[in-house]
Amino acid sequence: MASRRPSAPHRGHLYWARLDKRRPVLVVSPDYRNEWASDVIVVPCSTVNRDAPTHVKLRKGEGGVSARSTLKCEQITTLPREDVGSKSLGRVLSRSRMAEVERGILRAIGVPIPDLG
Numbered sequence: 001m002a003s004r005r006p007s008a009p010h011r012g013h014l015y016w017a018r019l020d021k022r023r024p025v026l027v028v029s030p031d032y033r034n035e036w037a038s039d040v041i042v043v044p045c046s047t048v049n050r051d052a053p054t055h056v057k058l059r060k061g062e063g064g065v066s067a068r069s070t071l072k073c074e075q076i077t078t079l080p081r082e083d084v085g086s087k088s089l090g091r092v093l094s095r096s097r098m099a100e101v102e103r104g105i106l107r108a109i110g111v112p113i114p115d116l117g
Contacts, residue, residue: 007081008035012098013088014063017079019044024089025079026063026071028101039078043071043101054108056100063097064090073104 009015009027011034017025027034029041047067049057054074058065093101103113 007086009040009081009084009086010034010088010092012092014045014065014090014093015042015088016085017042017044018083019077019079024063024065024069025084026093026101027084028076028105034081037081039080040084041076041078042084043073043105044075044077045069045071054104056097056104058093058097061090063093064088071101071104073101074108076105076108 008031011027011029011031014024014026016022019025024045025042026045027040027042029037034040045058045065047069049068049070054072056071056073058069058071060066060068106113
């Protein structure tokens with residue numbers, strides 16, 4: 001069995017990446033894909049905190065962000081692996097936070113998702 005490529009980013013972790021500028025991104029593609037694909041599926045993060053049904057807020061320190069931030073699920077994209085940093089910013093996001101991101105992505109592509117409270 002082939003071994004994991006050492007620089008593969010991990011789902012649920014934030015990394016620095018090159019987009020419109022250098023900014024954190026959340027990896028949402030599954031680890032098995034990240035190991036072998038030439039690109040990674042990510043959600044960009046911003047410190048501009050506006051309310052929107054496709055935005056997921058992160059507390060300062062959560063996932064390694066240095067300030068309160070927002071994951072913009074409507075901006076889901078792919079990036080070449082070489083444009084994503086090799087070291088995560090911090091710990092993996094919680095299951096509940098990842099579920100919020102998944103709901104945000106579904107809303108962004110037009111799948112009706114009820115609010116959970």
